[in-house]
Amino acid sequence: MRVSIIYGSKSDKDIMSKAGVLLGEFGIEYKEYILSAHRVPEKLTEVLEKLEKEEGHECIIAGAGLAAHLPGVIASHTTLPVIGVPINAALGGMDSLLSIVQMPKSIPVATVGINNSFNAAMLSIQILSLKYPELKEKLELYRKDMKENFIKDSGLEEA
Numbered sequence: 333m334r335v336s337i338i339y340g341s342k343s344d345k346d347i348m349s350k351a352g353v354l355l356g357e358f359g360i361e362y363k364e365y366i367l368s369a370h371r372v373p374e375k376l377t378e379v380l381e382k383l384e385k386e387e388g389h390e391c392i393i394a395g396a397g398l399a400a401h402l403p404g405v406i407a408s409h410t411t412l413p414v415i416g417v418p419i420n421a422a423l424g425g426m427d428s429l430l431s432i433v434q435m436p437k438s439i440p441v442a443t444v445g446i447n448n449s450f451n452a453a454m455l456s457i458q459i460l461s462l463k464y465p466e467l468k469e470k471l472e473l474y475r476k477d478m479k480e481n482f483i484k485d486s487g488l489e490e491a
C-alpha cells in the first residue's frame with residue numbers, strides 16, 4: 333500500500349512532512365514529491381502517470397499555498413482519491429483553502445483544515461483501510477488509545 337505526498341514548493345516541506353510521519357507509524361509506504369502545476373506542469377503530468385500506473389500508489393495527499401491549483405490539477409489527471417491540504421503562505425491560508433475546496437462538480441478534492449497534513453494522512457489511512465483489514469485493525473486500536481489518553485489527560489477518570 334502506497335501513498336504519494338505532493339507539495340508545491342520546498343517551503344511547504346515542514347508542514348507536509350507531518351503526513352509522512354503518521355503514515356510511517358501505520359506502516360504505510362509513501363513518497364514525497366515537490367511539484368508544481370504552475371511551475372513545472374509537464375513534469376507533474378509525467379510523475380502522476382508513473383506513480384499510479386507503474387508504482388501502484390492508491391491515494392494522493394496534495395498540499396499547496398497561495399493560488400493552490402495543484403491538488404485540483406492532480407485530481408483532474410487521476411481517479412485516485414486526492415486529499416488537499418491548504419497551506420498558510422499568505423492571508424492566513426484562506427486563499428489556499430478556498431482554491432482547494434471549491435472544486436467544480438465531478439473533480440472533487442477532499443479538503444482538510446489549513447496546514448493540517450496530519451488529518452490528510454489520517455483520512456488516507458481510513459480510505460486505504462477499506463481495502464486492507466490489517467489497517468482497519470490498527471485504526472481501531474489507534475482510536476481506542478486516543479480515547480483512553482484523552483480521558484486520562486483530562487482527568488475524566490475521576491469525574
Ligand SMILES: Nc1c(C(=O)O)ncn1[C@@H]1O[C@H](COP(=O)(O)O)[C@@H](O)[C@H]1O
Binds near residue numbers: 339344401
Ligand atoms: N500553489 C502553488 C503551486 C501550484 O498550485 O501549482 N505551485 C506552487 N504553489 C505554492 O506557492 C507557495 C509559495 O512557493 P515559494 O515559497 O516556492 O515561492 C507554496 O506554498 C506553494 O505550494
